[in-house]
Each structure stands twice: as structure tokens, then as C-alpha cells.
Amino acid sequence: MIQIQGLTQQFSNGRGIFDVTFEVEKGEVFGFLGPNGAGKSTTIRHLMGYMKPQKGTAIIHGFNTWEQQEKAREKVGYLPGEISFLDGMNGLEFINLMAGMQGLKDKKRRNELIERLQLEPKTPFRKMSKGMKQKVGIVVTFMHNPEIYILDEPTSGLDPLMQKVFIDLVLEEKAKGKTFIMSSHSFAEIERTCDRAAIIKDGRIVTVKNINDLQYMQRKIYDITLENKNDVEKIKESNLIIENTNDNVVRIVVQGDYNELIEELSKFNVINISIISQSLEDIFMNYYDTKVAVK
Amino acid sequence: MNISLFNQMIKLNMKNFLIFGFGSALYVVLMTSLYPMFAENAEAINELIKIIPETLKNALGFDSLTSYGGFISAEYFGLFFPIILGVFSVMTATQLLAHLVDKGSMAYLLSTKVSRTQIAFTQALVLISGLLFIVLLTFLGGIVAGEMLIDDQTSLEFNTFFHICLVGFLLFFVVGGYSFLVSSLCNDEKKSLGIAAALTFIFYGLDMAGKISSDFEWLRNITPFSLYNPSGIASGDAEIFIPSFILLGIGFFNYSAAVVVFKLRNLPL
Ligand SMILES: Nc1ncnc2c1ncn2[C@@H]1O[C@H](COP(=O)(O)OP(=O)(O)OP(=O)(O)O)[C@@H](O)[C@H]1O
Ligand SMILES: [Mg+2]
Numbered sequence: 001m002i003q004i005q006g007l008t009q010q011f012s013n014g015r016g017i018f019d020v021t022f023e024v025e026k027g028e029v030f031g032f033l034g035p036n037g038a039g040k041s042t043t044i045r046h047l048m049g050y051m052k053p054q055k056g057t058a059i060i061h062g063f064n065t066w067e068q069q070e071k072a073r074e075k076v077g078y079l080p081g082e083i084s085f086l087d088g089m090n091g092l093e094f095i096n097l098m099a100g101m102q103g104l105k106d107k108k109r110r111n112e113l114i115e116r117l118q119l120e121p122k123t124p125f126r127k128m129s130k131g132m133k134q135k136v137g138i139v140v141t142f143m144h145n146p147e148i149y150i151l152d153e154p155t156s157g158l159d160p161l162m163q164k165v166f167i168d169l170v171l172e173e174k175a176k177g178k179t180f181i182m183s184s185h186s187f188a189e190i191e192r193t194c195d196r197a198a199i200i201k202d203g204r205i206v207t208v209k210n211i212n213d214l215q216y217m218q219r220k221i222y223d224i225t226l227e228n229k230n231d232v233e234k235i236k237e238s239n240l241i242i243e244n245t246n247d248n249v250v251r252i253v254v255q256g257d258y259n260e261l262i263e264e265l266s267k268f269n270v271i272n273i274s275i276i277s278q279s280l281e282d283i284f285m286n287y288y289d290t291k292v293a294v295k
Numbered sequence: 296m297n298i299s300l301f302n303q304m305i306k307l308n309m310k311n312f313l314i315f316g317f318g319s320a321l322y323v324v325l326m327t328s329l330y331p332m333f334a335e336n337a338e339a340i341n342e343l344i345k346i347i348p349e350t351l352k353n354a355l356g357f358d359s360l361t362s363y364g365g366f367i368s369a370e371y372f373g374l375f376f377p378i379i380l381g382v383f384s385v386m387t388a389t390q391l392l393a394h395l396v397d398k399g400s401m402a403y404l405l406s407t408k409v410s411r412t413q414i415a416f417t418q419a420l421v422l423i424s425g426l427l428f429i430v431l432l433t434f435l436g437g438i439v440a441g442e443m444l445i446d447d448q449t450s451l452e453f454n455t456f457f458h459i460c461l462v463g464f465l466l467f468f469v470v471g472g473y474s475f476l477v478s479s480l481c482n483d484e485k486k487s488l489g490i491a492a493a494l495t496f497i498f499y500g501l502d503m504a505g506k507i508s509s510d511f512e513w514l515r516n517i518t519p520f521s522l523y524n525p526s527g528i529a530s531g532d533a534e535i536f537i538p539s540f541i542l543l544g545i546g547f548f549n550y551s552a553a554v555v556v557f558k559l560r561n562l563p564l
Binding site for chain 2: 045050052070073074076080085087096098100101102
């Protein structure tokens with residue numbers, strides 16, 4: 001459905017994307033992970049035909065995304081990363097404008113989406129919060145029933161409840177056989193919906209893997225609070241990777257093998273477990289490190 | 296062209312169309328209403344004008360103030376009309392492309408099957424419609440005021456007035472055209488506005504300089520403003536067909552170039 005081959009675009013400041021290559025199959029939900037400035041949006045902009053690749057090609061539905069950009073875009077629903085609407089309009093006017101440009105006549109799906117996202121569409125843009133704008137963007141992206149969804153950080157600005165609504169939407173569309181590519185800088189965000197993901201860093205693809213493999217690779221950190229302070233010393237003797245201890249709290253790093261952790265902890269009286277949120281780099285630190293080492 | 300986009304853009308810009316259109320029309324009416332008073336004191340005013348150097352009189356079109364046609368073409372069509380339409384052209388052209396690219400909202404317009412060519416073409420039509428609307432209101436204002444306020448003997452012929460407005464429109468078809476080309480080239484809205492405004496100022500200035508001093512007469516060959524000569528049209532001295540044709544050609548070239556540039560360039564969206 002989507003083929004990206006050797007895509008390269010170097011900006012005057014030396015940043016950009018380099019030799020980006022991956023494919024997304026029909027019916028697949030594909031995650032595109034990377035920290036800020038990694039090149040996710042730049043890659044996606046090439047899919048939308050906003051830039052001419054310096055090298056390489058991007059193809060959607062058999063159409064080159066630069067040379068035949070309007071054909072390539074025809075069956076695409078696009079949610080830009082940086083949302084900026086036309087000033088002086090309200091949400092509904094904008095939605096209608098986009099419906100007109102998409103050639104959409106049927107308002108059923110549009111109204112259904114507005115309702116599900118609890119959007120008040122007649123609000124002028126200048127009075128909208130970030131989340132409301134994001135909702136308008138989602139309505140516009142989903143309302144014309146596209147074959148392929150290209151979503152740049154789709155959940156940014158949405159509260160947890162709306163994130164859930166959004167995930168349901170994605171899963172429903174996936175069940176209908178639609179194809180997705182969505183970028184994010186949080187693994188947790190895409191792990192619920194995606195089949196595969198690519199990780200990009202400094203403009204280069206680091207890996208493309210199944211979600212399950214990535215889940216296995218990820219490095220998690222837990223703060224375990226033990227009731228008995230003496231147990232802290234005992235746990236230190238185990239094979240677990242202990243980052244540090246603070247009073248009766250032990251910080252443990254786990255990658256892949258959870259059984260050992262459970263086995264070890266079952267020996268003690270645990271009163272709290274909390275997971276420490278980490279950046280993408282930290283989660284896949286081992287992976288990034290080995291790549292760098294190989295280079 | 297895309298109808299939905301066109302309608303929405305007209306709606307968004309309607310306020311400006313109305314402000315500039317009615318502003319221009321009211322000004323014509325106002326100037327027209329001043330003419331009878333002016334005509335009564337014609338002698339005194341002619342005395343006054345004698346003091347002004349010949350060259351400056353030429354530049355400002357004061358040599359033909361004795362008729363209503365001469366008066367309105369010098370006082371309005373030679374002076375305020377270019378300012379009002381110049382500001383409108385530069386501003387609206389920037390608003391229709393560079394502003395949308397700079398702000399990033401163009402990403403949305405370019406997310407459907409509507410091509411870049413169609414979008415640029417539609418936006419150009421919005422600009423041209425705005426110009427047409429403003430000139431039309433000016434024309435109607437002038438005709439109605441002339442009919443009501445000016446004696447039939449001194450009044451300007453319908454055809455002559457129409458010609459002034461037509462060539463005036465074509466001049467700003469060109470000004471709008473190069474402003475639109477600049478707008479399609481720029482990622483930065485302020486830059487687009489600055490360059491288009493500077494160009495317009497320079498072209499206007501070159502025409503003035505060429506009129507004031509015969510040494511600089513040649514300067515008038517490189518500015519579209521010299522093709523628009525309202526005083527000349529009013530007195531029946533100026534050619535209409537050829538300048539109109541040239542203006543139309545330059546205008547078309549600029550809009551086409553803008554569409555091509557917008558189609559081919561990288562957009563930072
Ligand atoms: N038009 C441009 N001109 C110059 N540099 C650019 C341009 N667009 C992007 N860049 C640079 O390219 C790099 C990648 O940017 P990109 O927007 O693709 O990152 P991203 O992965 O989407 O990040 P984020 O998570 O912050 O959205 C950044 O360093 C950015 O500064
Ligand atoms: Mg981005």
C-alpha cells in the first residue's frame with residue numbers, strides 16, 4: 001500500500017531524513033516512532049507530496065507521491081502534526097470546506113464523528129483549545145472514509161478519555177481493512193493499535209519490527225517498595241538489575257524477562273509497584289546502543 | 296478551480312472586498328460632490344495652479360482640471376485609486392498563498408485530491424474577483440454621483456468613465472499578478488508582503504519620476520503604471536486598446552507563472 005524507498009531530504013542545516021526505507025501492507029497499522037526532531041513529520045510530508053525527495057521515492061497505491069501527488073492523496077486521510085486552521089472560520093465551516101474539497105456529499109459519518117468526539121463544531125478556531133482543534137482535525141481525516149490513514153501524532157492534545165475514543169476509531173477502521181501509518185514519540189501510545197513499527201532517530205531508520213518484538217525489547221523501570229527494609233539487601237543479591245535503592249524503595253530495570261522479577265519479588269512483602277515513565281531512547285536504550293556500537 | 300474553496304475564500308475575504316470597494320466608491324462620490332464648488336472657483340484655482348511648476352502639473356494631471364473628467368481622473372483615479380487598489384492587491388495576494396503556507400493551513404488544503412494547480416488557480420480567481428468587485432463598485436459610484444451631481448454639459452461620458460475603470464482594473468490585474476507570483480514564491484508571509492509592496496512602490500515611483508522629468512522619461516517604459524493614464528483617457532488623448540492588451544498579457548503571464556511555481560516548489564508544511 002505504501003512503499004518508501006531510499007527517501008532522502010537534507011535541509012540546509014544538515015538535518016533531515018536519510019535513506020528512509022520501509023513498506024506498509026494493506027490492512028496494517030504501522031507505527032512510526034521517534035524522538036522530537038527525528039524526521040517523522042518530514043517523512044510523512046513526503047507521503048503527502050509537499051516536498052520533492054532529493055533521493056528515493058515514496059509510493060502510495062501505486063502512485064508516486066511527488067509526481068502524481070493528487071492521485072496518491074486521493075484515498076488518503078491526513079492528520080497534520082502541527083494543526084493550523086484558516087483564521088476567521090469556525091469548525092463547522094472548515095469541516096464543510098474540507099468535505100467539499102474531498103468531494104464528500106454524505107453527512108452521516110461526519111455527524112457521527114462530531115458526536116463521538118463530543119465536538120462543538122460551531123466554535124470559532126480562535127476560541128478552541130488544542131484538544132478541540134485536534135478533534136476537528138480527526139473529524140476531517142476520518143469523515144470521507146479513506147483507504148489509507150496518515151496520522152502525524154494523532155493523540156496530541158487529547159485527554160485520556162478522548163484518546164480511548166480515538167483508539168476505538170482506529171481499531172474499527174482497522175477491522176474494515178484500512179491501512180494506517182501513525183507517528184508518535186511514545187511507544188505506549190502505539191502499542192495498543194499497531195501491528196508493526198519503525199523507529200527513526202536522527203533521520204535514519206533504526207529498526208522495523210513487529211510490535212511483539214518491540215515489546216520484548218523494551219526496557220522498563222519499576223520502583224518497588226518493600227515493607228521490610230532488610231529485604232532490600234536480600235534483593236540486591238539476586239540477578240535482577242538494580243539501578244539504585246532509596247530507603248525501602250528499589251529501582252529495578254527489566255528487559256524482556258518478567259518471570260525472574262516475579263519470582264524474586266514473591267519472596268518478599270511488596271507494598272507498592274510503580275512504573276517509571278521513560279523516553280523512547282531510554283526504553284530502547286540497549287537497541288540504540290548496540291547500533292551505535294556496531295557503527 | 297475548486298468551487299468549495301472558491302466560495303469559502305470569497306466568504307473569508309468578503310469583509311475586505313466590501314471595505315475597499317465601498318471605501319473607493321464613497322471616495323469617488325465625495326470627490327464628485329466637491330467638483331461643483333471647484334468649478335465655481337475655477338479661475339482662482341487656475342491662478343493658484345500657475346504657481347506649480349509645469350512638470351509637476353503634468354505628473355499630477357493638474358493641467359486638465361477645468362473639466363469634471365479632468366478633475367476626477369487627476370484627483371481620484373490618478374491618486375487615491377492606485378493607493379487603495381495597490382494596498383488591496385498586495386495584501387490579498389499575500390493572504391491567499393504565502394500566509395497559508397507560512398501558517399501551515401495549506402497542509403489541509405493540500406490533503407485532498409485537489410491538485411496544487413487547482414488551488415493556486417482558485418486563489419488567483421479569488422484575487423481577481425475581489426479586484427473586479429472593487430472596481431465595479433467604484434465605477435457604479437462614479438456613474439451615479441456624476442449623474443446626480445454634475446451638469447450634463449461638463450459630465451464625463453459613460454464610455455470614457457468605463458474606459459478609465461477598465462484600464463484601472465487591468466493595471467491592478469497586473470499588480471495583483473506579480474504580487475501573487477511573489478506570494479507563491481515565499482514561505483514567509485512578511486517577506487511576501489514586503490517584496491510585493493516594495494515592487495508596487497517602485498513601479499509607482501518610476502512612473503512619477505518619468506512624468507516629472509523628461510530626462511527620466513525612459514523610466515516609464517519599465518513600469519506598468521505608465522500604461523494607465525486616467526487624465527489622458529478623460530481628455531480623449533490616450534490610447535486604450537494597446538495598453539489594455541499589454542496589461543492583460545503581463546497579468547496572464549504573472550498568474551500563470553505563479554501557478555507553475557506553486558506546483559513545482561517544495562512547501563515547508
Ligand atoms: N523545512 C525545514 N527546513 C529546515 N529544517 C527542517 C525543516 N523541516 C524539518 N527540519 C528539521 O528536520 C528535522 C526533523 O524534523 P521533523 O519535523 O521531521 O521531526 P519529527 O520527528 O516530526 O519531530 P517531532 O516529534 O518534534 O514532531 C528537525 O531537526 C527539523 O529541525
Ligand atoms: Mg513532527
